[in-house]
Amino acid sequence: MSAASCLLTEDQFLCSICLDVFTDPVTLSCGHNFCNKCITEHWDVNVPNQCPNCNKVFYIRPELRVNTFISEMAAQFRQSVQQKTSSSSSEQQAAKPGEVPCDVCTGTKLKALKSCLVCLASYCETHLEPHLTMSGLKRHQLIDPVENLEGRVCTNHDKLLELFCKTDQVCVCMLCTYSDHKAHDVVPLKEEYEGKKAELKETEAEIQQMIQKRRLKLQEIKRSVELSKERADRETAEGVQAFTALKESVERGQAEFIRTIKEKQRRREKQAEDFIKELEQEISELKKRSSEVEQLSVSEDHLHLIQSFSSLNTAPPTKDWLKVDIRPLSHKGTVVRAVIQLEQTLSKQLKKFFENELKRVQQYAVDVTLDPDIVHPKPTQSNDKKQVNERYVCRCVLSKQSFPSGRFYFEVQVNRWSMWTLGVTTKSNVKGRITLSPKNGFWTLCLKQRGGYHVSTDPSVLLPLKSQPEKVGVFVDYEEGLVSFYDVDTAALIYSFTGYPFRDELHPFFSPCNNHTQGPTHSSDSEE
Structure with a gap:
């Protein structure tokens, strides 16, 4: 056999x-x-x-x-x-730190191969043999070696924890179901194990999904940094080019100014040289005549004195030097002309720069419509919801669109209103009496009733604009905390709010008024 x-x-x-x-x-x-x-x-x-x-x-x-x-x-x-x-048991190794040792071995503890849930002991390869050969032990439940087998036994009944009480969320033995956990929802431990394992799989899937989302976000951030660097390099190059042009204009103006001063000084020095030569010549002639007069005055020859007197008494032709005025040159006019010319040159350069800048921000133009549900107090709107009826003016109204991030640009035709306020704010700020300032969540430009353009700083600032804008463009860079106002027709920058940490969604903000109103419903800290 x-x-x-x-x-x-x-x-x-x-x-x-x-x-x-x-x-x-x-x-x-x-x-x-x-x-x-x-x-x-x-x-x-x-x-x-x-x-x-x-x-x-x-x-x-x-x-x-x-x-x-x-x-x-x-x-x-x-x-x-x-x-x-x-x-081959002689080849077995002693249990290392962190490994489960055999509970039967005396002396050197060998590494356990299995743990018995019935005997509550762990066995090495040699001591595990009875569980593999003896019919009584073969029915015992063997598992991979684990420590603390006593923790798998009910402390109250000294029985194996082979059930799970869902009511109390604890592992119990069979006798527990007849005492403390009677009438509770109890299932086999394996069933709960399978359920928990399924939940772990779902959790693992959710975690993997979260990891994937974060990896995508990580790639998005890295790409954003790359784009930001590219944009920074490009705008740095454009800025260096603009400042280089301005610097060259200043240097050319300075060189022209110095050349003009030197040329005027050279002409003055040449004029002075000519006058000096002429004066020295006249002085020489006068000295010669003085010597002749002195000799004649001591002569005792009556006839010679009388005959020579008429020729010596006639003075040689000389210049009336009292009318000649040689004063130090003043270069104030030259300086003023040079500064005015430089200002004109710089203005041309700046105008060109802001024209390019305005074209750049106009790429972020959005179509803004008014929201009838966000009005303070509520005005009458036109059918296209893009303008406010003049019969109900001096009201504050927000756009229907909101912007939680990114860049956007919009334009407002303001020449039809005698007073107006426009800019951006958050929806929550349009309540009760409004005080315009960045600390209250308003970044605005306004034309007041008594004239003058103001920005809603704290306190507000009067802007000395050379011309009255007919159309105003508003550009917002949410991440940069930037709000800029432009005169669209002249492509001039009116004012910029910078360095504001926006946190809420921004809405374009309007408050138009005409000559028949008593004043706007909003206020400013510097209201006259």
Whole structure:
């Protein structure tokens, strides 16, 4: 018998259900063998009764009897395997820190291969053998080695925790269901295990989904940083180009100013040189005449003195130097002209710069419509909801659109109103009496009743505009905290609010007034 079993392979002694060596093997009429427990449990949950291998149907469950021949063969095979494993037990290693040691080993504790939930002990390969060979121990439940097996036993009844109380969310033993957990919702531990495992799979799927979303967000942020750097490099280059042009204009103006001063000074020095030569010549002639007069005045020759007197008495032609005024040059006019010319040049450069800047921000133009539900107090609107009826003016109204991030630009025709206020704010700010200032959530530009353009800083600032804008453009960069106002027709920057940390959604804000009103319903800290 032993020799015959050695000729058989391991697969011939394995149950196709539990994939382990047969325990109490039974043979069906179709010829296939299974563990008695395995086929019984299989048929308990599967209807009709079929052979798991060939699917033959048994309309009446067969009476199962242990096949003693196969049982003996399986036992001998198991013993043979155990002898082989016992021969290699000398090669087993001692349990390392963090590994479960064998509870039976004396002296050096070997690494445990299995833990028994019935014996509440862990066994190395050698001491595990009885659980594999002895019929009484083979029914014990073996699991991968774990520590603290006592924690798997009910402290009240000293029984294995094999049930789960859903009511109290604790593991219990069978006797607990008759005492503290009577009438509670109790299920087998395996059932709860499967449920929790399914929940863990769902949780894992959710976590993976969250990870994926964050990876996408990470890529988005990295891409945003790359785009930001590209934009920063591009705008830096444009800014350097603009400042270089301004610097070159200033340097050219400075060089022209110095050249003009030097040229005027050169002409003055040449004029002074000519005057000096002329004066020196006249002085020389006058000295010569003085010498002749002195000689004649001491002469005792009466005839010679009388004859020479008429020629010496006639003065040689000279310039009236009292009319010649040589004063130090004043270059104030030159400086003023140079500054005016430089200002004109810089104005042209700035106008060109702001024209390009306005074209850039106009790329973010949005179509703004008024929201009839966000008005303070409520005015009458036109049919297209893009303008306010002049009969109900001096009211505050918000746009229907809101902007929680990014950039946007819109334009407002303001020349039809004698007073107006426009800008951006949040929806929550349009309540009660309004005080316009950034700390109250308003970034606005306004034309007041007594004239003058003001921005809603705290306190408000009067802007010395050279011309009255007919159309005003408003540009907002939410992330940069920037609100800029432009005169669209002249492409001039009127004013910019910078460095404000926006947190809420922004709405374009309007408050138009005409000459027949008593004043706006909003107020400003610097209201006249």
